Structures are given as C-alpha cells and as structure tokens.
Amino acid sequence: MVQDLAGKVNVEQLAGVFAAALTPMDEGLSVDHGAFAAHCRRLLDAGCHGLGIFGTTGEANSLSADERIVALEALVEGGVPGERLLPGTGSCALTEAVRLSRAALEIGAPGVLVLPPFYYKEVGDDGLFRFFAELIERVADPRLRVYLYHFPRMTGVGISLPLIARLLEAYPGVIVGTKDSSNDRERIETVCREFPGFHVFAGTERFLLDTLRNGGAGCISATVNVTSRQARRVHDAHEAGREGEAAKLQEHLTSLRATIEAFPQIPALKSIMGLLTGESVWSNLRPPLVPLENGQAGELMSHLRDLGMIQEDS
Amino acid sequence: MVQDLAGKVNVEQLAGVFAAALTPMDEGLSVDHGAFAAHCRRLLDAGCHGLGIFGTTGEANSLSADERIVALEALVEGGVPGERLLPGTGSCALTEAVRLSRAALEIGAPGVLVLPPFYYKEVGDDGLFRFFAELIERVADPRLRVYLYHFPRMTGVGISLPLIARLLEAYPGVIVGTKDSSNDRERIETVCREFPGFHVFAGTERFLLDTLRNGGAGCISATVNVTSRQARRVHDAHEAGREGEAAKLQEHLTSLRATIEAFPQIPALKSIMGLLTGESVWSNLRPPLVPLENGQAGELMSHLRDLGMIQEDS
Numbered sequence: 001m002v003q004d005l006a007g008k009v010n011v012e013q014l015a016g017v018f019a020a021a022l023t024p025m026d027e028g029l030s031v032d033h034g035a036f037a038a039h040c041r042r043l044l045d046a047g048c049h050g051l052g053i054f055g056t057t058g059e060a061n062s063l064s065a066d067e068r069i070v071a072l073e074a075l076v077e078g079g080v081p082g083e084r085l086l087p088g089t090g091s092c093a094l095t096e097a098v099r100l101s102r103a104a105l106e107i108g109a110p111g112v113l114v115l116p117p118f119y120y121k122e123v124g125d126d127g128l129f130r131f132f133a134e135l136i137e138r139v140a141d142p143r144l145r146v147y148l149y150h151f152p153r154m155t156g157v158g159i160s161l162p163l164i165a166r167l168l169e170a171y172p173g174v175i176v177g178t179k180d181s182s183n184d185r186e187r188i189e190t191v192c193r194e195f196p197g198f199h200v201f202a203g204t205e206r207f208l209l210d211t212l213r214n215g216g217a218g219c220i221s222a223t224v225n226v227t228s229r230q231a232r233r234v235h236d237a238h239e240a241g242r243e244g245e246a247a248k249l250q251e252h253l254t255s256l257r258a259t260i261e262a263f264p265q266i267p268a269l270k271s272i273m274g275l276l277t278g279e280s281v282w283s284n285l286r287p288p289l290v291p292l293e294n295g296q297a298g299e300l301m302s303h304l305r306d307l308g309m310i311q312e313d314s
Numbered sequence: 315m316v317q318d319l320a321g322k323v324n325v326e327q328l329a330g331v332f333a334a335a336l337t338p339m340d341e342g343l344s345v346d347h348g349a350f351a352a353h354c355r356r357l358l359d360a361g362c363h364g365l366g367i368f369g370t371t372g373e374a375n376s377l378s379a380d381e382r383i384v385a386l387e388a389l390v391e392g393g394v395p396g397e398r399l400l401p402g403t404g405s406c407a408l409t410e411a412v413r414l415s416r417a418a419l420e421i422g423a424p425g426v427l428v429l430p431p432f433y434y435k436e437v438g439d440d441g442l443f444r445f446f447a448e449l450i451e452r453v454a455d456p457r458l459r460v461y462l463y464h465f466p467r468m469t470g471v472g473i474s475l476p477l478i479a480r481l482l483e484a485y486p487g488v489i490v491g492t493k494d495s496s497n498d499r500e501r502i503e504t505v506c507r508e509f510p511g512f513h514v515f516a517g518t519e520r521f522l523l524d525t526l527r528n529g530g531a532g533c534i535s536a537t538v539n540v541t542s543r544q545a546r547r548v549h550d551a552h553e554a555g556r557e558g559e560a561a562k563l564q565e566h567l568t569s570l571r572a573t574i575e576a577f578p579q580i581p582a583l584k585s586i587m588g589l590l591t592g593e594s595v596w597s598n599l600r601p602p603l604v605p606l607e608n609g610q611a612g613e614l615m616s617h618l619r620d621l622g623m624i625q626e627d628s
Contacts, residue, residue: 029408029448061406061433064413065378092375094343094600099378117602119375119432121468127602134343134601154435156470157602286408287448288431288441288471 014086014111014177014199015217016049017208017231019224020057022269023071024281031063031071035281037078039225039273044084047232048224051080052113052179054088056154057222057266062286065096069103082108086220090115090149094131098138111145113179113220118155125163129170136171144174151181151203158182161194168195179203179220185210192216205231206257209250212238223257225269226276230256259303263296264289271297272304328400328425328491328513329531330363331522331545333538334371336583337385338595345377345385349595351392353539353587358398361546362538365394366427366493366515368402370468371536371580376600379410383417396422400534404429404463408445412452425459427493427534432469439477443484450485458488465495465517472496475508482509493517493534499524506530519545520571523564526552537571539583540590544570573617577610578603585611586618 021043024035040051053075054060054068063071068087076082089100089112097114104112114135116128136144148167152158159178167175177199180188185207192200192214200216202208208219208231224231230253237246260268267285271292274282283291292300335357338349354365367389368374368382377385382401390396403414403426411428418426428449430442450458462481466472473492481489491513494502499521506514506528514530516522522533522545538545544567551560574582581599585606588596597605606614 056433062408062431064405064407064410067407067409091378093378093381094376095381096378117376119370119468120602123602124604127604130604131601154433287445288434288437290438290441290444 014050017047017205017218017224017228017235018050018052018086018201018220019043019048019228020052020055020220020222022222022225022266022273022282023054023058023060023063024270024273024279025059025284025286026281027284029284029286031067031074032281033071033074033078035279036071037075037080040075040080041078043225043228044080046228048228049218049232049235050084050086052086052088052220055113055149055179055220056088056151056181057225057269058088059266059286059289060088061091062289065091065099068100072103072107076107083110085109086111086113086147088113088115088149090117092117092119094134094138097131097135101135101139101144102141105139105141105143111147111176113147113149115149115151115155116157116159118157121156123157125160125166128157128159128163129166132167132175133170136174145176146171146174147177147179147199147201148175149179149181151179153181153183161191164191164195164198168198177201177217188216189214204257205234206254208234208253209238209246221257222265222269223260226260226272227253227256255307256304259307260300263292263300267292268296268300271300275301328364331361331519331532331538331542331549332364332366332400332515332534333357333362333542334366334369334534334536336536336539336580336587336596337368337372337374337377338584338587338593339373339598339600340595341598343598343600345381345388346595347385347388347392349593350385351389351394354389354394355392357539357542358394360542362542363532363546363549364398364400366400366402366534369427369463369493369534370402370465370495371539371583372402373580373600373603374402375405376603379405379413382414386417386421390421397424399423400425400427400461402427402429402463404431406431406433408448408452411445411449415449415453415458416455419453419455419457425461425490427461427463429463429465429469430471430473432471435470437471439474439480442471442473442477443480446481446489447484450488459490460485460488461491461493461513461515462489463493463495465493467495467497475505478505478509478512482512491515491531502530503528518571519548520568522548522567523552523560535571536579536583537574540574540586541567541570569621570618573621574614577606577614581606582610582614585614589615 150159181203464473495517
C-alpha cells in the first residue's frame with residue numbers, strides 16, 4: 001500500500017476546486033490566447049484553487065500538439081500562474097504525450113493529467129502500463145508528476161485499480177493522483193480508500209463533498225467553469241468543519257450541475273459563457289462539437305435564471 | 315443519387331486488393347523508414363494493387379503528425395510510388411488532418427482515408443459533417459479525394475449512410491469512397507447499392523469477393539500484409555469471370571483470415587512478418603499495443619503452417 005505520497009511530492013497546491021477550463025476560440029477556430037488567459041484568471045479570481053486546462057472540456061484532442069504548446073506558453077505570458085495549472089498532456093501518440101508533458105513542466109505546472117492512449121480498444125493493462133512507463137522514462141525529468149485521467153465513456157479505455165497499483169509501485173512519487181470521470185461514486189470512494197495519499201479528483205463537483213470526506217483532493221469539473229463560487233463554498237464549509245452547511249451547499253451545487261448536464265455539456269458551457277460575458281469567442285467550437293441550437297440555449301438560460309444559479313458577477 | 319463518381323475523378327488506380335500496411339519500428343519505437351519502404355515494395359510485388367498506409371494496422375494514431383509526414387516522404391524516396399498509396403490522414407485535431415492530407419497530396423497519393431474525429435462520443439452527423447467540410451475547405455486543393463473511414467468498433471463514432479449522402483451531395487468528386495471496417499456484410503452491400511459509383515472497400519478480405527460482386531472497389535485489410543497473393547487470386551479469378559474458382563479461392567482466403575483473427579491482430583501480423591523475414595524490426599510495437607507472447611506466436615505459426623497458408627516467398 002502506498003503511504004503519504006502527498007508528503008513526498010510538491011503537489012500540495014494541487015487540491016481543492018478545479019475548473020476543467022473551456023478553451024475560447026476565434027472565428028477561425030484557433031485558440032484565442034487573450035480570451036483564454038482572461039477566462040483562466042477569472043476562474044482563479046472566482047475561487048478555483050487551480051485549473052485543469054486542455055482536458056476533455058478544453059477540446060484538447062481537437063487541437064494539435066503544437067497548438068496546445070503555444071497556448072500553454074501564451075497562458076503564462078497572459079498572467080496565469082503555471083503553478084496553478086494541471087495541463088492535460090495525453091495523446092494517442094507517445095511522442096506527443098512526451099512533448100506536451102515537457103512543455104507543461106517548462107511553464108511550471110506541478111502536475112500533468114494524462115489520458116491513456118484511446119484509439120485502440122480492448123487493450124490490456126500491460127500495454128497501458130507500458131505507455132505510462134515509456135512516457136515517464138522519456139520525459140526523464142525529476143519534476144514530473146502524473147495524474148491518471150480515467151474517462152472510459154470518452155476513451156473506451158479505462159484505468160483499472162490494478163493498473164494504478166502497478167504504476168504506483170513502479171513510479172512512486174511520479175504517479176501521484178487521478179482525475180476520475182467515471183461518474184461512479186463507489187469507484188471514486190474505493191480509489192480513495194485503496195490508495196491513501198493518492199490525489200483523487202472527482203470529475204464532477206456532484207461528488208466534491210464526498211470526495212473530500214473520503215480523503216480525496218477535490219474535483220476537476222467542466223461545469224465549474226460556471227459554478228466555481230458555489231463549489232468553493234462547499235469546499236470551504238467542509239474545510240472549516242461546518243459539515244451541515246457543506247451538505248446543504250453541495251445539494252444546491254448538485255442541482256446546478258444537473259441542470260447543465262441535461263444539455264450537451266461543452267456547447268452548453270460555452271453558450272452560458274457567451275451570455276454572461278457578451279464575448280463572441282464563446283460561440284466557436286471545433287468540430288465534431290457544434291454550438292447549441294438557439295432554442296436549446298434559451299431554454300438552458302431560462303432554467304439557470306429561474307434557479308438563481310448564475311451569479312451576475314461570475 | 316450519385317452516379318459515376320468514379321468517372322469524374324482520377325482514382326481509377328485505387329481499386330482492388332490493398333494491404334493496410336504494417337509500420338515497422340526500430341528499437342526506439344520510431345518508424346524504420348528503410349524497412350517500411352521495403353515492406354511496401356514487397357506487398358506491391360506480391361500482388362497488391364495499392365496500399366493503405368497509416369491506418370489502424372499501421373499504428374497511425376500512435377505516431378505524431380510529424381512522424382507520419384516524414385515517413386510518407388521517406389516511403390516515396392524509398393521507391394514506393396505515391397500514386398499507389400491511400401494514406402490515412404485522419405486525426406481528432408482538424409488542423410492535423412489538414413496538414414496530413416496536404417502531405418499526402420504532395421507525395422502524389424490519389425486519395426486519402428480519413429477517420430472521423432474519434433475522441434468525443436455521442437456526436438451527431440452535424441458535427442461530423444462539419445469536420446469533413448472544414449477539412450475539405452481548408453485543404454483547398456482540387457486534387458483532394460476523400461475516402462471515409464468507417465470503423466466504429468475502434469472509433470466509437472461511425473459514418474452513417476445519411477452522412478455519406480450529405481457529404482456526397484455537398485462535395486461531389488471530392489468525397490469519392492469509403493473503407494468500411496464494420497465487419498458487417500449487409501451494411502457494405504447496402505452502401506454499394508445506395509451509392510453507385512462510390513468506391514467501397516471492405517475492411518476485410520473476408521468480404522472481398524462479395525464486395526467486388528456488388529460493384530465495390532475491393533478490400534483494404536490488415537491481414538493482406540500476409541495474404542496478398544491469395545487475395546489477388548480471388549480478385550483476378552472474379553475479374554476473368556471465373557466465378558466458381560473465385561468462390562473457392564475466397565473460401566481459402568476466408569479461412570486464412572479466420573486463423574489470424576483468433577489472435578490480437580496487429581501483434582500477430584508483426585509476429586508473422588518477423589518469422590517470415592527474420593527482421594527484428596517486427597518485434598516492436600508502440601504502446602498500448604504489445605507483442606504476442608512467445609506461446610501465442612508459436613501457436614499461430616503452427617496453425618498457419620498446418621494450413622499451408624504462408625507462402626515461403628511472401
């Protein structure tokens with residue numbers, strides 16, 4: 001069993017409420033660096049402890065490795081502290097995962113969030129172990145801290161508990177945590193219990209309080225792009241030992257999440273951001289994603305207004 | 315209904331028996347350009363009308379776009395005629411699919427085989443249409459001929475018949491065919507019937523004769539790396555109107571395919587190539603793929619020898 005990994009590595013700052021940040025794009029569907037930095041700064045100001053950038057929500061796999069690296073550098077130039085970022089650096093191509101991970105280290109990110117290679121299906125743990133092992137050996141940088149990104153609904157390739165155990169044994173202090181987007185509360189609890197000291201982020205703020213209570217690190221969630229204040233309140237009430245209040249705030253947060261989940265998530269979030277900020281960058285998504293239809297967008301906003309779920313200033 | 319697309323475009327050479335070529339890799343898991351060119355020349359000598367390179371079998375998605383482009387150029391320098399290649403140029407990232415497609419045109423490939431973006435699941439035809447439309451508009455080259463790569467078991471994202479119809483209507487003469495790896499004979503027959511003039515390649519030589527009889531273009535298949543002579547005989551018997559002989563040869567070809575299919579396919583094919591050629595490059599696969607275990611490799615070879623399925627010179 002792995003004990004106190006957190007104590008051995010410099011990732012203490014990677015805990016709490018993280019938005020899986022959206023990536024604003026210009027009319028040509030390229031990353032709008034200025035709008036991206038502004039959005040990230042706004043999320044940090046709104047209470048996010050850190051940001052998962054270039055994850056599923058950030059349309060990372062719809063961008064080339066070069067585009068992701070340039071955007072990473074531009075974020076830091078745009079005033080977003082690298083040490084508060086957990087960049088997604090996975091790729092089906094080992095060589096690209098290596099390049100992306102090195103670029104993340106260069107901007108001072110304390111960790112990287114790595115998808116398994118997701119093209120081939122029905123691959124076994126041996127092949128996945130070998131992918132992560134090669135990645136670590138090739139990056140060859142003592143600063144590397146890897147978070148395993150488990151999102152089987154999207155990848156078709158999951159991170160099993162035996163694989164986590166095997167990687168932790170082979171690379172203690174390098175394999176340090178996970179983002180678990182299984183949407184399976186029991187699995188998240190089990191991972192927290194089986195691997196003490198492992199940094200477990202739930203992939204939805206729906207499980208934020210549960211995960212914190214089970215010793216997990218927090219959540220990294222798409223919807224936190226628009227619920228960061230509410231999520232932070234849950235976190236802070238729990239931290240202060242006000243469990244009754246935390247539970248009540250979690251209930252509200254969960255209902256907010258549920259409202260947004262009824263719509264295609266990334267288009268819905270970009271649509272909300274567009275309405276909140278008046279910025280046109282939020283209408284743009286790389287295919288295969290498409291914007292919400294007008295009717296859907298109106299319906300979503302009316303739900304959110306009725307429920308008082310959108311802060312005018314968020 | 316689309317008529318006689320084949321007559322309008324310069325892809326007549328893209329028909330018949332195609333191997334989905336394996337990509338040999340050196341010890342460092344980089345493409346071995348010399349061995350790759352030698353393998354491709356050998357396949358053409360063994361009767362392949364053309365080669366699908368950088369498809370699923372070619373571990374394309376395990377390579378970066380740069381690696382694929384450099385290897386494409388090296389193939390042509392290594393004596394493989396660009397006009398006999400149908401390179402896979404798909405990517406989850408639109409910008410990379412554009413770069414890869416342009417590189418394929420530069421080496422004289424008469425067509426490109428394009429996967430749908432395969433990270434996001436549950437995307438609709440609108441998003442997929444938009445991806446292919448953007449690709450075509452951005453490549454902006456009158457030489458572009460796109461084959462739609464349908465492989466839902468691997469991608470989780472299929473090419474529906476309505477999507478084919480919509481793309482054919484929007485881009486006649488550019489959208490010219492498909493590789494259908496559904497392993498669903500009825501679907502392949504339906505596509506042949508619904509879209510006359512559309513170049514339909516079955517993704518397995520199991521359906522080679524059926525597809526030819528239905529007016530399809532042929533097959534592009536992984537196992538043709540080791541069955542090219544046998545597959546070519548089926549094709550030629552059919553072409554010469556010797557249907558009884560073609561059916562008998564197809565039966566033999568199908569049993570060969572079935573034998574290999576019982577093993578993990580890409581590792582099994584690399585293993586067979588290693589035993590046939592004595593070249594060590596065939597032991598290397600990029601993770602998440604892993605070589606066959608020794609026992610498996612021995613069992614496979616013994617099956618193939620017993621069935622007389624391997625030509626000593628192939």
